[in-house]
Amino acid sequence: MKRDMNALQELGEALIPLDRKYLIGLELPETLFNALIEAKRLTAHGAVARHKQYIGKLMRQVDPAPIQALLDSLAGNSDRHNAWLHQLERQRDKLLTDAKAVETLINDHPDLDVQQLRQLIRNALKEREQQKPPKAFRELFQLLKTLYPEPPLIDPREEK
Known part of the structure; x- marks a missing residue:
């Protein structure tokens, strides 16, 4: 039982450095949310340790x-x-x-900057050919990340 409580406290401690937007997305109880925000403000060692225990209790x-x-x-x-x-x-x-994949992408995303996309592809191919560092290759990946955002988290209980 104590091991489980310590695990919950450690999980709560891992939430402390997270940005506020992630905490809001978790839809935590108000007391826990406020305790996590308050923990960011504390600096005294003893106060931080007591507050982490309080967060563990709320967890x-x-x-x-x-x-x-x-x-x-x-x-x-x-x-x-x-x-x-x-x-x-x-x-x-x-x-x-x-x-054809380029044309499909352009058709699927009409607001896409076609010139930028084609330039990134051209530069990535040129980098590969000349064995240069893959700057455009990485930029193309970042562009795709903006077009296809990561799917939202699914509650593991719903997957079963």
């Missing part, structure tokens, strides 16, 4: 699964997050080798 009232899923996603440890990144990499490779 007992919360389902830890969505919190752990968010932390795993932010750390890049989730299978879903890795699958999303691999999908973007395959899309980028397809853009570099298949002209």
